[in-house]
Amino acid sequence: MMRRLAVVGFLAMxxxxxxxxxxxxxxxxxxxxxxxxxxxxxxxxxxxxxxxxPAKLTVRNGVVVKVEPAGNAILPPTTAAAxxxxxxxxxxxxxxxxxLAKPATMEIQYDATYHFPTIIGLDPVKNAADDEITxxxxxxxxxxxxxxDK
Numbered sequence: 001m002m003r004r005l006a007v008v009g010f011l012a013m014x015x016x017x018x019x020x021x022x023x024x025x026x027x028x029x030x031x032x033x034x035x036x037x038x039x040x041x042x043x044x045x046x047x048x049x050x051x052x053x054p055a056k057l058t059v060r061n062g063v064v065v066k067v068e069p070a071g072n073a074i075l076p077p078t079t080a081a082a083x084x085x086x087x088x089x090x091x092x093x094x095x096x097x098x099x100l101a102k103p104a105t106m107e108i109q110y111d112a113t114y115h116f117p118t119i120i121g122l123d124p125v126k127n128a129a130d131d132e133i134t135x136x137x138x139x140x141x142x143x144x145x146x147x148x149d150k
Contacts, residue, residue, distance in 0.1 A: 052068065
């Protein structure tokens with residue numbers, strides 16, 4: 001009986017926004033050692049986000065090297081903005097910082113193949129207006145070659 005309760009307790013703790021799930025997904029992502037990739041990144045918030053949104057990001061050796069508008073983004077790409085955009089590793093850091101701040105709600109979804117967060121939805125303060133923020137990752141493509149980002 002105690003063993004069954006322990007298993008049920010463990011399963012309850014490993015929901016999509018648990019620290020165990022996040023650490024597990026991050027470890028699986030890191031084990032893949034993907035340093036070169038592209039993805040479409042978007043932010044939904046009332047936070048004055050600047051730069052292309054959504055943006056197609058090119059990451060080389062774990063660093064964002066290129067930012068260009070994606071989808072219906074209307075702002076032009078800027079070289080200076082590249083440093084302000086996250087890598088996949090940075091998204092895991094966002095999750096950890098948010099968790100430490102103990103938001104009212106936190107929803108995280110992960111890619112089944114590459115284990116990075118595809119959606120990070122945060123509501124820092126319950127019943128506060130316009131403090132919610134959602135980060136999205138779409139169209140992930142690993143192993144981008146140098147020729148493809150020219």
